[in-house]
Amino acid sequence: xxxxxxxxxxxxxxxxxxxxxxxxxxxxxxxxxxxxxxxxxxxxxxxxxxxxxxxxxxxxxxxxxxxxxxxxxxxxxxxxxxxxxxxxxxxxxxxxxxxxxxxxxxxxxxxxxxxxxxxxxxxxxxxxxxxxxxxxxxxxxxxxxxxxxxxxxxxxxxxxxxxxxxxxxxxxxxxxxxxxxxxxxxxxxxxxxxxxxxxxxxxxxxxxxxxxxxxxxxxxxxxxxxxxxxxxxxxxxxxxxxxxxxxxxxxxxxxxxxxxxxxxxxxxxxxxxxxxxxxxxxxxxxxxxxxxxxxxxxxxxxxxxxxxxxxxxxxxxxxxxxxxxxxxxxxxxxxxxxxxxxxxxxxxxxxxxxxxxxxxxxxxxxxxxxxxxxxxxxxxxxxxxxxxxxxxxxxxxxxxxxxxxxxxxxxxxxxxxxxxxxxxxxxxxxxxxxxxxxxxxxxxxxxxxxxxxxxxxxxxxxxxxxxxxxxxxxxxxxxxxxxxxxxxxxxxxxxxxxxxxxxxxxxxxxxxxxxxxxxxxxxxxxxxxxxxxxxxxxxxxxxxxxxxxxxxxxxxxxxxxxxxxxxxxxxxxxxxxxxxxxxxxxxxxxxxxxxxxxxxxxxxxxxxxxxxxxxxxxxxxxxxxxxxxxxxxxxxxxxxxxxxxxxxxxxxxxxxxxxxxxxxxxxxxxx
Numbered sequence: 001x002x003x004x005x006x007x008x009x010x011x012x013x014x015x016x017x018x019x020x021x022x023x024x025x026x027x028x029x030x031x032x033x034x035x036x037x038x039x040x041x042x043x044x045x046x047x048x049x050x051x052x053x054x055x056x057x058x059x060x061x062x063x064x065x066x067x068x069x070x071x072x073x074x075x076x077x078x079x080x081x082x083x084x085x086x087x088x089x090x091x092x093x094x095x096x097x098x099x100x101x102x103x104x105x106x107x108x109x110x111x112x113x114x115x116x117x118x119x120x121x122x123x124x125x126x127x128x129x130x131x132x133x134x135x136x137x138x139x140x141x142x143x144x145x146x147x148x149x150x151x152x153x154x155x156x157x158x159x160x161x162x163x164x165x166x167x168x169x170x171x172x173x174x175x176x177x178x179x180x181x182x183x184x185x186x187x188x189x190x191x192x193x194x195x196x197x198x199x200x201x202x203x204x205x206x207x208x209x210x211x212x213x214x215x216x217x218x219x220x221x222x223x224x225x226x227x228x229x230x231x232x233x234x235x236x237x238x239x240x241x242x243x244x245x246x247x248x249x250x251x252x253x254x255x256x257x258x259x260x261x262x263x264x265x266x267x268x269x270x271x272x273x274x275x276x277x278x279x280x281x282x283x284x285x286x287x288x289x290x291x292x293x294x295x296x297x298x299x300x301x302x303x304x305x306x307x308x309x310x311x312x313x314x315x316x317x318x319x320x321x322x323x324x325x326x327x328x329x330x331x332x333x334x335x336x337x338x339x340x341x342x343x344x345x346x347x348x349x350x351x352x353x354x355x356x357x358x359x360x361x362x363x364x365x366x367x368x369x370x371x372x373x374x375x376x377x378x379x380x381x382x383x384x385x386x387x388x389x390x391x392x393x394x395x396x397x398x399x400x401x402x403x404x405x406x407x408x409x410x411x412x413x414x415x416x417x418x419x420x421x422x423x424x425x426x427x428x429x430x431x432x433x434x435x436x437x438x439x440x441x442x443x444x445x446x447x448x449x450x451x452x453x454x455x456x457x458x459x460x461x462x463x464x465x466x467x468x469x470x471x472x473x474x475x476x477x478x479x480x481x482x483x484x485x486x487x488x489x490x491x492x493x494x495x496x497x498x499x500x501x502x503x504x505x506x507x508x509x510x511x512x513x514x515x516x517x518x519x520x521x522x523x524x525x526x527x528x529x530x531x532x533x534x535x536x537x538x539x540x541x542x543x544x545x546x547x548x549x550x551x552x553x554x555x556x557x558x559x560x561x562x563x564x565x566x567x568x569x570x571x572x573x574x575x576x577x578x579x580x581x582x583x584x585x586x587x588x589x590x591x592x593x594x595x596x597x598x599x600x601x602x603x604x605x606x607x608x609x610x611x612x613x614x615x616x617x618x619x620x621x622x623x624x625x626x627x628x629x630x631x632x633x634x635x636x637x638x639x640x641x642x643x644x645x646x647x648x649x650x651x652x653x654x655x656x657x658x659x660x661x662x663x664x665x666x667x668x669x670x671x
Contacts, residue, residue, distance in 0.1 A: 041622075043633055044667040048403060050379035051640075051663040052396035054412055055371050060338020060349030061104040061113070063132065066090070067340065068113055069349055069370070070101025073381040073397045073642055075661075077101050077117050079130060079139070080375050082355055082368075084347065089374035091135040097124035099381060099642070105154035105162065107180070114162055114178075115139060116151025126151050127164060127178065127185065143185040145176040153254075157203035157232075165198035165210060169217040169529060173198035175210050175230060188230060191237040194223035202254040202261065204279065206232055209261060213250025217529040219485010220509060225251045225265050229282065240282040242275050249459075249483035253307070255298040260318075262305050264295025268459040268483045272309065274316055274323065286321050290314070293436055293458045297339040299346065306346055308336040310416070310436070313348065313358070328358045330365030334398055334416045351398040352414045379661035381642040384431065384466075387650035388424030391444060394663060395419025395431065397642075400442070400450065403663060405650075415440060415450050421466040421646065423475065425494065432463025432477045432490070439463075439477065439492050439499070453492065454499035460488045464513050465562075471520035472544055478512035478524060487511030489524060491543050502546050509533040514563040514605075516570060518584060521549065523570055527559025535559045536574060538582065550587055554580060561644075564605040564612055566625060571612045573603045581628055591628045595621075598632065602644030608653055611670055615639065615647040615657050620666065633668055634659070 059070035067082040077098045081091035095101065098117030105114045113130045125141035126149060145151060145164050152166040160180050167173035173195055174187040192212050200211030208230040214222040225248040227241035245251070245265050252272070253264035256279075263275040272295045277285040292309030299306045305316040306326065312333055313326040326346070333356065338349030348356040353375070357366045371377050383395035392403040399412045400419050419431040419440070429442040429450075436458040442450040462480040464487075469476050477490040486504040489512055493499070506512060506526035510533070514525030522543045528535035536556035540549040554560070558574040565571070569590075570582040577596030580589050599616035606613055612623045613633065620634040639645045639658035647657045655666040 041633075042669040045634060045659075046665045046667075047659070048392070048408070048663040048665060049410075050661055051382050051394040051658055052380040052399060052401040052412070053377055053410070054380060054396060054399055055353045055375040055377045056351055056380060056397040056399070057349055057353065057370075058100050058102050058337050058351070059104045060340070060347075061106060062340035062342060062347055063106050063110050063113065067338070067347055067349065067355060068104055069338065069355075069375075070104055070115060072100045072351070074378045075099050075381070075640075078376060079104070079113070079115055080370070081135065082370065082373065082375075084342070084357070087366075087368045087373055089370065092376060093130050093135070093139045095128050095139055096141065097121055098126060103151050103154040103164070105156045107156050107160050108158055112180075114154050114156065116154050116164055116166065118150045120149065122149065126166075142178060142183070145185065146174060146187055147171050152197065152199045153201045155201045155203040155208070157208070158205050161203070163201050163203050163208050165201045165212070167195075167197040167216075169196055172196075173212055175201070175208060188235070189237065191228040191230070191239075192223050192226040194221060195226055196222050197250065200251055200254040200264075202256050204256055207279070208232060209254050210237070211251030211254050211263070213248070213266070214483055215250040215252075215266060216482050218249055218483040219481065220530050220532065222485075222530075224249055227251050227263065240277070242277070242285050242287055244287040245273055245275060248273060252294050253296045253298055255300065255305070257300045257305060258302070262298055262300070264290070264298065264307060266294045266483070267292070269457070274305070274307065276305070276316075276318065276321075288316070288321060288323055290323060297336050299339040299341040301341045306339055306341065308333070308339060308348075310335070313339070313346070326358065326360070328363050328365045330356050330358065330367055334414065353398070379640070381640050381661065382646070382658050383418045383642055384421035385646045385648045385656055385658070386422035386424045386429055386431075387648050387654070387656045389427035389444065391424075391429075392650070392656050392663060392665075393419075393422055393424070393429050394658075395422060400429075400431070402444070413442065413450050418642075420463050420643070421477075423466045423468050423648070424650075425468050425475065428494065430466065430475050430492070430494070432466050432479070434462050436461035439475065439490065441494070453494075453497065454490070456488070456490055456499070456501045457503075459484050460490075460501060460503065463490070464511070465515045467515040467517055467522075469517040469520065469522065469543060471517075474543055476515045476517060476522050476543060478515040480511035480513070485509050485511075485530065489515070489522065489541065489543065500546065502541070502543075505541055505548065506537050506539050507534065510535065510537055510559070514560050514572065516563040516565045518565040518570075520544070523563060523565065525560030525563045525572060527561070527575065529559075538563075538570070538572070552582060552587065552589070554589065556580070561601075562603045562605040562614065564607045566607045566610070566612050571605060571623065573599055573605065573614060575601060577603075577616075579630070593628070593630070595630060598630070604645050604647040606647050606649055606655070608649045608655060609668075609670070611668075613647060613655060613668075615645045617641070617645055620647075620655075620657065622668065622670065634666065
């Protein structure tokens with residue numbers, strides 16, 4: 001009998017009864033390219049309702065008595081006003097572009113709130129302004145910062161000029177300026193052409209500080225942490241990065257505190273650093289180790305700089321130049337996206353969907369669940385998916401939603417980061433958790449919340465694909481290193497608890513985007529996010545001994561997106577729909593096809609009931625096991641995924657994926 005896990009410090013975020021989901025059944029008559037009329041496939045699609053429902057966030061900023069909070073992975077993106085004295089959500093505006101509000105900044109008068117978004121839509125605005133004196137009026141779109149669809153940080157100078165930074169892989173980040181008096185939004189130039197992303201900006205009367213590096217698509221000849229001072233009068237950039245920070249992959253956070261500039265980095269291989277620099281003399285600074293993987297979300301009371309990392313909340317003493325942990329009686333904060341200081345208290349906006357008010361003197365806290373305070377919850381974009389043991393699990397941001405296939409009940413469990421992919425093995429859920437969270441496990445029978453079971457080097461931070469190896473009893477996880485390039489293979493043995501990491505098993509540039517297995521051999525699909533080097537290598541790898549067996553360099557223009565094995569054949573798709581089949585006995589490609597019409601980008605594959613299935617951003621399809629011909633199972637699936645589609649199966653042979661942001665079960669009978 002199943003035992004419901006009790007509430008815990010990793011609190012249950014949402015519980016929905018079976019009556020809260022309306023299941024719609026659709027029967028599709030999809031036909032196979034090779035099937036005879038007597039053997040037409042029968043496909044049933046059942047809508048199980050929204051996959052992950054919550055209010056998650058990615059930014060927070062205190063203006064007066066109101067903490068403004070930007071949503072994450074919700075469409076439309078939205079900004080809410082949380083009134084601190086009443087602990088109620090009192091205002092809201094929706095933004096007509098993007099899925100995440102990643103940056104907030106206020107003008108000097110406190111009248112206008114500027115918001116920047118992450119957006120995959122080309123040509124749409126990513127910078128907005130909300131007039132807080134008329135909160136019922138929608139935010140005004142101001143424009144788009146060039147070819148960079150993602151705004152990562154905003155700052156407003158004392159004279160009201162607005163500065164924005166961001167980036168997208170393949171586009172060197174620029175410093176952008178918005179003039180509220182003219183409405184002009186212009187680029188001030190690219191100070192670091194080898195950077196892949198700019199995540200930090202701060203502004204004074206005379207200077208704009210620009211922080212960048214390579215948090216995404218790093219490695220090769222991309223830059224490490226860079227810091228530039230832009231002279232507003234001379235319109236020129238000067239590098240001022242402290243020598244001690246140059247080895248860190250990226251500059252993560254900037255804050256102006258009096259006449260000082262406070263600098264935070266992201267670490268890789270060693271802890272991140274915090275530096276305090278004299279603005280008048282950039283050669284005068286202090287650098288300390290922050291202890292964690294990153295320094296972000298800063299606030300100051302004049303004597304201390306408060307910041308967060310993946311482990312919690314910390315304080316840097318300006319006098320003693322030391323870092324200490326801020327202890328309080330509240331819950332785990334998880335990923336924090338906003339810290340502000342007010343009347344001896346810290347206001348912390350957690351990605352778990354709550355605001356914590358921490359009394360620094362008393363060490364006490366008050367936690368307010370934002371959904372309960374009136375924040376608008378909604379269906380999130382999904383991350384990974386897994387099924388088995390009577391449940392389907394869908395990863396969101398800061399949560400995993402568990403769907404009971406018998407009753408329809410849904411429970412959200414708080415977990416740090418994002419479950420990028422997952423599998424169920426003997427009823428236990430195993431996930432690959434981003435960012436640098438390793439492997440987590442959840443057993444629905446033991447009454448415990450999800451917990452981490454394996455941790456790996458922090459630079460191997462982005463798990464992409466999980467696969468169960470039944471011969472060796474190992475969970476296999478393909479990983480990307482955002483900062484260093486390349487990637488790794490993680491292995492975890494649930495019986496012994498032992499784990500291992502094999503770094504760059506393909507090469508120093510190719511990450512491991514796809515993993516498949518047959519008879520104890522792991523097949524690793526390489527993908528290269530950089531302009532140079534091979535980009536579609538398949539490596540046969542012994543996951544126990546940690547050694548390569550053989551490899552094939554595929555003649556593809558794009559890296560591997562997905563793979564699976566059926567009998568002696570390895571099926572695969574590239575990131576632009578190049579389909580290939582490798583005969584594992586003779587170790588050569590025996591079939592190729594151009595499937596970009598139905599698989600134009602990222603994809604996922606699974607073998608189910610003796611048939612290989614694939615899903616793209618648009619279509620669910622299957623392959624004939626004899627001819628490899630493709631046929632459509634569900635057209636216009638259009639799954640609401642954040643970073644590429646996913647597909648999984650349970651013990652009964654039911655397929656699970658997303659249609660829009662709803663979870664769907666597909667029963668496809670081809671024989």
